[in-house]
Amino acid sequence: MKRIMTAIILTLLSVWVSAQDYQALRFRSAASFFNYEMMEVHQHNRARAETFNRAVATKEEMETYISGLRARFRRLLGALPVRGKMKSSVVDTKKGRGFYVEKIIFCSAPGRYVTAHLYLPEEHRGRVPACIEMCGHGQNGKGCGSMIAERMAANGIAVMVVDPLGQGERQQLIDVYGKNLTRGVTTEHTLLAPMYLLLGSSLAAQEYFDNSRAIDYLLTRKDIDGSKIGCYGFSGGGTQTAYLIGLDKRIQVGCVGLFFSSRERTLESQGPSDGCQWMPCEGKEHIEIADMGMMMAPKPFLVMDGLYDFVDHWGALQGFDEVKQCYTVLGHSEKVEQYYFEDGHAVPTDAQEKMVTWFRRWLLDDMSPLKPLEYWQDDNMLCTKSGQVNLEYRNAQSSMQACMDEMNSLADAREEFCRQDLQTIQRRMKIILGLPDTFNDRIETVQTGCRMLRTATEYRYQVNCKGEYPLPVIVRIPSDIRADSPIVIHLTDRGKAAWLAENDRMDAWSNGSITIAADLRGFGETADLYQYNLSKYWNSQYRTAVVALHVGRPLLGQRVMDIRTLLNFCGQQPILSGHPICIEADGISAVAVMHATILDERIHAAILTKTLKTWRTYIEYPLQQNMMSNTLVGVLRYYDIPDLVKISRKRINICD
DSSP: OHHHHHHHHHHHHHHHHHHHHHHOOOOOOOTTHHHHHHHHHHHHHHHHHHHHHHHHTOOOHHHHHHHHHHHHHHHHHOOOOOOOEEEEEEEEEEOOOOOEEEEEEEETTTTEEEEEEEEEEEEOOOOOEEEEOOOSSSTTTTTTTHHHHHHHHHHHHEEEEEEOSSGGGGGOOOOTTTOSSSSSHHHHHHHHHHHHHHHOHHHHHHHHHHHHHHHHHHOOTTTTTEEEEEEETHHHHHHHHHHHHHHTTEHHHEEOOOOOOSSSHHHHHHHHOOTTSSTTTHHHHHHHHHHHHHHTTSSSSEEETTTTOSSOOHHHHHHHHHHHHHHHHHTTTEEEEEEEEEEESOOOHHHHHHHHHIIIIIIIIOOOOOOOOOOOHHHHHHHHSOOOOHHTTOOOHHHHHHHHHHHTTTTHHHHHHHTTTTHHHHHHHHHTTTSSOOOOEEEEEEEEEEOOOOEEEEEEEEEEEEOOOOEEEEEEEEOOOOOOOEEEEOOOOHHHHHHHHHHHHHHHOOOSSSEEEEETTTGGOOOOOGSSSSSGOTTTHHHHHHHHHTOOHHHHHHHHHHHHHHHHHHHHSSTTTTSSSSEEEEEEHHHHHHHHHOOOTTTEEEESSSSSOTTTTHHHOOOOSGGGOOOOOTGGGGGOHHHHHHHHHTEEEEEE
8 A cells, every 4th residue: 555655646746747848849958959950960971071071082072062052152152232332532641651541432322332451561562462450359440550451561561440230330230329229230230130131131241342452442442453453351350351262263372261160060069150240041051160161262361269168179170171171182282271370369470470471472482581569559540530431421330231122122022922822922931941842740659748627638759850850849638628629839939848837827728629739849958058149149049040041941941841740740639630720829939820821721710919010020129039930031031021911811819
């Protein structure tokens, strides 16, 4: 008897414990969803490695490999502003030591002002070679002086240091006094990124455009030799350099510093970087950071990194090994080099001198000793009086205004798209969501728990669909179930446990409906750990959201797959089959439900609260949480959220 009582107590205790955490999956692993996503990253990289290993066999195959890279890379650029006639002005000149600096403002596009410093050798005859220096992640951008640009200019090479979007005199998220509204550059870049993605571009592509236009400016000058243009940058500037050398054929010599590594290794060990350091679908297109260096081949290319940098040194060695193989096969092994130094995320003197020597060798054919640097800085190096171009010029367009204008210009295209038949709309929607043409609807249902409640029976399931992440589901069947009892699926950003616990406290289970609570991937018991999602990115799902974009499977699209799996689950369970289905959802989950409703007639109604009502708000006011979780690349070229409501024929109902 004592044993029986002990067994009953242990059973009741286990039921009580499981009821408290509302777990439905057979496993507990906070990183399992991220690991699931990384499997696809590894698969893409493995396929890329196999292609590269075949390419190193002959010069012809390597040239074909590089040609394919360039074509795929160009596709990733997406929509860019139209190149117009270069409008520029030199607003002031400063005298340095062995050089002078011109303060320059040019328009890369109408209303898009770019501020820059042009360092010119003090004594030169005729036209001189020039480099574009791209700034690392510092709030002040080009600042009051660049030690590397000074070294270059003092040794015969002009350098144009360009303020990127969101830095220096080109900050976008500012108040009326020019004060930045975020904690720093990486946050601003990440908050600006979604609006470009929604329009089919990226912040990395926009930075490339401005840097490429800086080359356009240099080519207008009579004192610059347009056949000898180089570029370099460190950290965030290294990112910009990697994209510029891969996309602009006018670059003759390049150096990437404090960025060059393995994207695959970086994503796995540290997670994705800020919003300007990647383009969506790079993984899907089998493009690694090493490939950006190969697109430079066979022109001179230098890689620089610190042994103790957070930018992974082992990844840098592996990537350079591939670039070296590429140059060797092409017959130009002497034109590629890697230099690493005993330092962290910094550019010490020996690294600066190495880089200047490299550019002098290949742009000036000069290997003589460098002139010593007498460091110079001036307190008055602003190109504008106000300190910000968006406050300086009446016709200046902020990134938000420019994107809003583009969104408005696409209104007719969206309207025309939405007038098409439903099947055509669904086909395009699947492409945008990263979904397959034909769904795999075969599922495996594993029951993981069962208990009796006062007015219902609760069942817990792990629902598996091959190739997809497991779906945790809790079903409550009321005691008074009827043939026409509706199924109400509850999806919430807080996770099913929070929703169920709240309703259990209210004892709210007597309305006769069949209740299903589930965690779409990334929520509840599948949520990523907080410490892997830096607060500076304003997104609790940043790591998984960006990796999803990297492999071309947006998080929003993956959640649509989860909803379809839920519908298949309902159709295959005898006690659930045939009952009308309604979905109640809030927050991030709600946008996935909207798409699922358009794609699947089995959803009779979707009742949504606390939801995004239009992607326009991401553009009008980028200071928002969790935008990347609901970002689809290029979606605003086809439809906006209000269009989904119309297409649903009143099945989507937004209640707040």
